[in-house]
Amino acid sequence: MYKNQDAITISGLSKMYKIFNKPKYRILDLLGFGKLTKNKYNEFWALKDININIKKGSKVALVGRNGAGKSTLLKIISGNLAPTSGKVKINGNVSALMDLGTGFHPEFSGRENIFASLAYSGVVGKAAEEKFEEILDFSELEDFIDNPVKTYSAGMYARLAFATSTAIVPEILIIDEILGAGDAYFINKSIDRMKKLTEGGTTVLFVSHDITSVQKLCSEAIWIDKGTVVMEGHILDVTAEYLASIRKQEEKRLKARNLRLKHNDLKTLEEGINNEIVYCHLVTENGAPMDKHPISKISLTMDENEVEILELGRGFDNNAENNIFLLIDKETINWSDIYNKEDKVYRNFEDIGGTYQHASFAIKVNNLEDLSKYSLSIEYKDSSNEAVKVEYYDGKEYIFLGHLETQNDGTWKQSTFAFGKKAESHYQKDQDDQNNSVISNDADDAEESPVIDRENNSKIYGSGEIILTKVQFLDSQNEEKLIFTSGEYKKVRLHYKANERIFNPVFVAAYYLLDGTCATQAISNKDHFEVATVSGEGFVDIVFDPLLLGAGNYLVSVAIFKELNLLDNIEPSAYDLHDKMYEVKIEQPFGMNVNLGLVNHPIRWGIKHDK
Structure with missing residues (x-):
């Protein structure tokens, strides 16, 4: 009966945060003087055009890396946060377990918080007493129930919060990482309870980085990355693709580290990478551009291996934690808002009034002395005859790398520039042909490791x-x-x-x-x-x-x-x-959650029964 009804319908949902240049502009914006704060903030899109339908009685996992937008989505669904655009339709009452420390008064005892929560839900008198005993039995906090909640550990709080929230069967249960504070015993106990709830028709939205727990409970999954839905479907299919993407990113990270180790850029792995920042920009001969120049991707190459990629407009392209990031300031820098057209997400280098007239971005390298080992590639749409220069700042002046190739033929192209050398520009008229030319399943055609650089390498x-x-x-x-x-x-x-x-x-x-x-x-x-x-x-x-x-x-x-x-x-x-x-x-092998130790030694077993 439930599968024909939607518990949650989300259409065109987006959430944008304004990152103001100065605190005073935030205050003016809050007071309703939005016109005075125009171009005084940067846009950060935590979610972008989300469309999801979740059936009643479904057990759905939200998976994705930290900062992907999962918690923002759950806060909007639970009514704790308003979207910037789009619609959310909820069919049923929602019980949300989001953050530790919310929902209970820290000065009240566990007992007092339970009865207060039950009263808020309309359960009082004898019915409340019965529910209290049920909650106490499930949480196993008998020795601490009369202590103030502020004295509870994170695991104890998680036990109390989960037991109380599920004592009254909700129509929609949202759990965001809170069970991660509990021990393995209580997590398995909670998963069993959630399974029973879904058998009664409860819809569960579950966020956890513990893929094993996710697979135990949920039958469906939605993978979110950089504020957009990447994939949704059966739990095993989605988690397999998600884990494959994690491995791919880890492969890139390890490849980058190995390249840097080969060039002797790390003292020790434990010390981490001490990145130095190189500032680059796009600029025309006359300063600010006359035309619009769509830019979709910036990538960094070392020894012919692509080690970093920034996809513009993916919601986190101005995050300084990235190894490539945009400098976005509408008062000074000419990056446009985000566009999504022709199956491309991009920003324009265009004149939006930036006083510096250029469009800037930064890249992180290990050692500026090794800058000549890197190359910079920019993917762009050739839609103008206007020449766009690519330059980088060497600490004293901007050094010319080259121009984006222009034929004004309306195609997406890529230009590559070598630092410290005479710039070379390469482009493809047909981006699909370029992609097809580098894809091969033949092991002999696999990308080769770079030849080892032996010069001045103490390792x-x-x-x-x-x-x-x-x-x-x-x-x-x-x-x-x-x-x-x-x-x-x-x-x-x-x-x-x-x-x-x-x-x-x-x-x-x-x-x-x-x-x-x-x-x-x-x-x-x-x-x-x-x-x-x-x-x-x-x-x-x-x-x-x-x-x-x-x-x-x-x-x-x-x-x-x-x-x-x-x-x-x-x-x-x-x-x-x-x-x-x-x-x-x-x-460890897929699906194996038990720690097998430093050696996965082959074992032979035997048994002898006494007669």
Whole structure:
């Protein structure tokens, strides 16, 4: 009976926050003097054009990374926040568990807060006494029920809040991360209760970063990213795609870190990346543009590997936490509002009255001295004959990189500029042809790792008669990856170049925890692998089948030694050694939530029954 009715209908929902330049403009805006605050704020779109229909009795998970817009959406649905545009239709009473600390008076005891909540819902007298006992039994807080709530831990508060909110069966139950404060026992207990509620017709909206809990409870999922709906459907399909996107982003992060490690930009991984900011801008010969120039993407490349991407207009393009971000100030900078046309989301570089006449953005690099190793790419629509210059600020003056290619043919193109070198511009008239030209399922056509930069790199040392020219981490399909699953196939491929004939070198790959503890070492002579004589170029494969290391991040050292005595703990002389230059990540098998430890060791079991 429920599946034919919508509990929640959302149409064209958007939420924009005004980020004012000065506090006084916020006050004027609150007092209704909006005309005086025009162009005194930046727009931050937490949600953009959301359209969702949720059936009665559905169990729906909202998944997405921190800052994706999930909590904003739930606050609007629960009536705690007004949208900027769009409509929300709610069919039923809503019980929302959002933030710890809301709903209960901190000075009141748990008992007093329970009765106050029940009274607010119209439950008093004997019925309230019965509900109180039910809540107390479920929350298991008998020893603390008469203590002030302000003395409760986060887990105790979560128990009390959940038990009270679900004592009276709601038509729509919204839970936003609050159960994350509880222990595993109470989370499973809560999930069982929510399942019973949905059997009675309650609609559940559940937000949690614990995908296992989400899959236990929900049958459907909606994936939100940067304020828009990416995908909705069956829980397993959506979470699989979501987790794949997380792995893809993590792969990019690890690839960027490995590139930086190869260039010796990190002292240690634990210290993190000390980024330096490079300011760039778009400007015309006459300053402010005469025409509108749509810009959809800015990306940063290092050693021909795309390490950072900013998609303009995705709601978070001016977030200074990004490695590429826009500088948006309607008084001084000529970035337009967001447009969504022709299946493209973009901003225009256009004259909106910015006193500086340009459109600025910033990129983060590890070391300004290595800026020449980076290239900048800009995706734009060629809809004007007006020349647009791309420049960056070197601390003293703006340095010209080149122009966006112009033929005024109305197509989307990409221009690429190399820092520190003579600028080169490349473009494609047909963006689809460009995309198709780089996609291949052939492992031989997979993107190759960059050749190792050995100059001035203190992490690389050795006598040099034979050197490692490239290191690859491959899966069973010979595709490069930096994230693997414990128990699956993994291969480390060491490419070498021998400048003379080398007799029986010893190849090594060592995995270290981030604290420096050695987790495992693959040593060719330990495994009775005799290389004999090598010369010229080639590669050696080290195969882990299956990979037995447990979940975690690892730093990898690789080396070619002249000899390695297994009875001696003194480091031998190396032809070439790359000390903790590579980072990889290992995950637990999908659906396995129990911590399997540092080693996923194969086990044989036996049993003997007494007669």
